[in-house]
Amino acid sequence: MLSKSQAKLFFLAGTAVFSMAFLALTVDSLAQVPGRSNEAAMTPAVVRGKMIWDRNNCMGCHTLLGEGAYYAPELTRVYTRRGPEWMRAFLKDPNGMFPGERRMVAYKFSDQEIADLIEFFQWIGNVDTNGFPFKPDLAPPAPAAPVGGSRLASAPSTYKTLCNACHSIEGQGGKVGPALDDLRGRYDAVTLDKWLSDPQAVKPGTAMPNLKLSPEVRKELVGWLLPTK
Amino acid sequence: MTYKSQRIAYLFFATSMLLLSLQIVYGFIMAFAHMGYDVLHTVVPFNAARATHTNLLVVWLLSGFMGAAYFIIPEEAERELWSPKLAVVQWAALVVVGVIAIVGFHFNWWEGRKFLEIPRPLDYLVVVDVLAFLLNIGMTAFKGKRLHTTGMVLFVGLFAAALLYLPGVITFENQVRDSYFRWWVVHLWVEGVWELILGSMLSYLLIKLTGIDREVIEKWLYVIVGLTFLSGILGTGHHYYFIGTPKYWLAIGGIFSALEPLSFLGMALYGVTMARRGGRNHPNKMALTWTVGCAIMSFVGAGFLGFAHTIPQVNKWTHGTLVTAMHGHLAFWGAYGMIVLAMIAYAMPKLTGRKRYSGWVPEWAFWTSNLGMLGMTGAFAVAGISQVYLERKVGMDFLVVQKALQVHFLGLVLAASLFTIGIVLYIVNFIGYGLPRAELGDASEDADDDNLVPAAAE
Numbered sequence: 001m002l003s004k005s006q007a008k009l010f011f012l013a014g015t016a017v018f019s020m021a022f023l024a025l026t027v028d029s030l031a032q033v034p035g036r037s038n039e040a041a042m043t044p045a046v047v048r049g050k051m052i053w054d055r056n057n058c059m060g061c062h063t064l065l066g067e068g069a070y071y072a073p074e075l076t077r078v079y080t081r082r083g084p085e086w087m088r089a090f091l092k093d094p095n096g097m098f099p100g101e102r103r104m105v106a107y108k109f110s111d112q113e114i115a116d117l118i119e120f121f122q123w124i125g126n127v128d129t130n131g132f133p134f135k136p137d138l139a140p141p142a143p144a145a146p147v148g149g150s151r152l153a154s155a156p157s158t159y160k161t162l163c164n165a166c167h168s169i170e171g172q173g174g175k176v177g178p179a180l181d182d183l184r185g186r187y188d189a190v191t192l193d194k195w196l197s198d199p200q201a202v203k204p205g206t207a208m209p210n211l212k213l214s215p216e217v218r219k220e221l222v223g224w225l226l227p228t229k
Numbered sequence: 230m231t232y233k234s235q236r237i238a239y240l241f242f243a244t245s246m247l248l249l250s251l252q253i254v255y256g257f258i259m260a261f262a263h264m265g266y267d268v269l270h271t272v273v274p275f276n277a278a279r280a281t282h283t284n285l286l287v288v289w290l291l292s293g294f295m296g297a298a299y300f301i302i303p304e305e306a307e308r309e310l311w312s313p314k315l316a317v318v319q320w321a322a323l324v325v326v327g328v329i330a331i332v333g334f335h336f337n338w339w340e341g342r343k344f345l346e347i348p349r350p351l352d353y354l355v356v357v358d359v360l361a362f363l364l365n366i367g368m369t370a371f372k373g374k375r376l377h378t379t380g381m382v383l384f385v386g387l388f389a390a391a392l393l394y395l396p397g398v399i400t401f402e403n404q405v406r407d408s409y410f411r412w413w414v415v416h417l418w419v420e421g422v423w424e425l426i427l428g429s430m431l432s433y434l435l436i437k438l439t440g441i442d443r444e445v446i447e448k449w450l451y452v453i454v455g456l457t458f459l460s461g462i463l464g465t466g467h468h469y470y471f472i473g474t475p476k477y478w479l480a481i482g483g484i485f486s487a488l489e490p491l492s493f494l495g496m497a498l499y500g501v502t503m504a505r506r507g508g509r510n511h512p513n514k515m516a517l518t519w520t521v522g523c524a525i526m527s528f529v530g531a532g533f534l535g536f537a538h539t540i541p542q543v544n545k546w547t548h549g550t551l552v553t554a555m556h557g558h559l560a561f562w563g564a565y566g567m568i569v570l571a572m573i574a575y576a577m578p579k580l581t582g583r584k585r586y587s588g589w590v591p592e593w594a595f596w597t598s599n600l601g602m603l604g605m606t607g608a609f610a611v612a613g614i615s616q617v618y619l620e621r622k623v624g625m626d627f628l629v630v631q632k633a634l635q636v637h638f639l640g641l642v643l644a645a646s647l648f649t650i651g652i653v654l655y656i657v658n659f660i661g662y663g664l665p666r667a668e669l670g671d672a673s674e675d676a677d678d679d680n681l682v683p684a685a686a687e
Contacts, residue, residue, distance in 0.1 A: 008451045011454055018458055022463055030406065037473045060279045065549075071259075071275045073627040134545055
């Protein structure tokens with residue numbers, strides 16, 4: 001039967017062996033970090049963005065690389081999911097983007113800080129995470145693009161970067177807001193413009209954010225959303 | 230109580246009780262926020278509540294470990310504490326640093342690194358404080374007549390915990406490297422050296438409560454902590470699956486994480502077997518109930534749920550979801566919360582000479598807190614698994630899914646209320662013990678019921 005000294009030896013030897021193995025793997029892992037995390041692309045702006053991320057304890061609500069809290073969305077791939085335009089608009093006024101929804105602390109970031117954060121997210125989006133976050137494997141198949149090419153190809157850039165995050169056309173896009181396939185008959189150009197400039201004035205309590213779009217951008221969007229056949 | 234200086238432990242135990250109560254308050258703030266009642270958003274936003282909740286946990290456990298060490302080490306070394314004065318100063322410093330840190334969190338003064346949110350200047354104070362603590366128990370052990378295995382494992386655990394805090398004090402600009410070393414602290418604490426502390430406290434309590442020969446208990450202590458390090462060190466790999474580290478961690482982390490439950494299973498079997506085999510009929514049944522309860526619940530929470538969550542094929546979907554919170558709650562409670570409460574339940578009659586370990590209050594404290602925590606784990610499980618399927622597997626929008634999960638947080642709040650009742654009863658009982666009594670500090674003291682046949686309860 002096992003004696004106390006044998007048990008002690010098991011503890012000491014086991015600890016020594018596995019500590020050494022762990023240290024060896026650590027050396028190898030750290031050697032691979034610059035390549036896998038694309039460290040060459042870590043500009044001063046990226047580092048400043050990381051410091052803003054730390055200083056405000058963003059991990060206290062969000063996850064990054066899947067680490068943090070589970071109160072707010074996972075952000076590793078937020079740059080590809082939302083795009084810089086959307087992120088800029090969101091960070092300017094986090095609660096304006098999702099009125100009446102779960103709130104984010106209104107940090108009042110400066111334009112420079114927002115730019116740094118976006119750089120940081122762009123950098124981390126390219127880290128090789130062994131596939132995380134994984135593509136949903138039970139998602140309903142996306143509808144095939146219609147014959148003759150998608151109308152989305154001709155969409156103004158504002159639509160592609162902002163509106164598209166919540167709304168869809170021809171089944172492509174976000175599912176938070178209603179589909180925008182056929183707005184004719186439901187809106188005229190004047191109402192749609194008013195809606196885009198101040199959603200709450202048209203429909204109090206709506207989840208549609210006020211994106212503070214310039215009159216030119218609104219005109220371009222209205223023209224594309226309500227084409228004259 | 231054999232040595233007068235063991236009384237110092239009371240300060241740490243009382244601090245633990247206070248911080249645990251506060252931790253529960255912040256838990257409720259977060260649970261209500263998840264239900265959609267984020268009413269304190271402007272005063273205590275979620276990230277402040279979260280940092281406060283987890284740091285209070287770490288500090289109340291550390292305070293409990295320190296109190297336990299001040300209680301156990303003099304007995305294991307068979308002498309008075311090296312410097313009771315330093316111990317009091319060290320306690321006061323711990324409280325001051327803790328209060329500043331917690332208040333600072335509410336004013337955006339922190340580092341956004343999960344579990345290590347305490348800002349850098351305070352980190353250094355923590356290091357100084359822990360060095361003072363280690364010096365004190367180290368000198369006690371060194372100057373003592375002897376140091377039994379249990380005391381030595383406890384000291385090594387505490388020393389290694391202090392050492393492993395250091396990687397958390399380094400600044401990294403690359404998020405990947407930052408995360409890599411953050412786990413050196415967090416993982417190697419809770420699934421490494423803290424298990425030494427847990428194992429030694431468990432072994433101390435079993436020796437005292439069951440009367441089984443020290444040699445037998447300590448032999449198995451070596452086996453258990455041996456298994457801990459055998460699995461737990463490379464088990465760190467389960468944090469390195471998806472953070473930008475090499476792919477081989479999926480295999481290494483997967484295999485060694487699967488072995489991690491072994492040490493917890495060992496602890497559960499150890500606790501149950503020793504308690505059954507023990508010839509001594511110790512009157513402090515509640516201390517034994519908490520001790521065996523801890524051995525079993527740490528296997529369920531840390532061992533089994535940890536295993537289920539760290540299989541790479543599962544973790545691929547559950548990583549970064551509420552499933553982590555499910556495992557985290559039962560693991561911390563079962564392994565570390567319960568051992569501190571077991572220690573306090575054992576030490577208080579010794580410190581105060583009062584025998585408040587029978588009757589409905591301590592019994593209900595045990596059962597309601599444990600059933601409450603199991604209920605909370607269930608609520609987190611339902612919320613977490615739903616989140617995994619809806620958000621990760623079907624690809625639904627985060628906020629849409631969170632709305633659907635709100636109802637499960639009602640379940641969480643109900644279970645947490647049950648848990649809170651248990652903790653309130655425990656604390657009521659703790660307060661009822663009163664302050665430690667100096668005149669008990671005498672080796673010839675008769676009130677030492679470890680050597681008595683069942684004493685009549687008060």
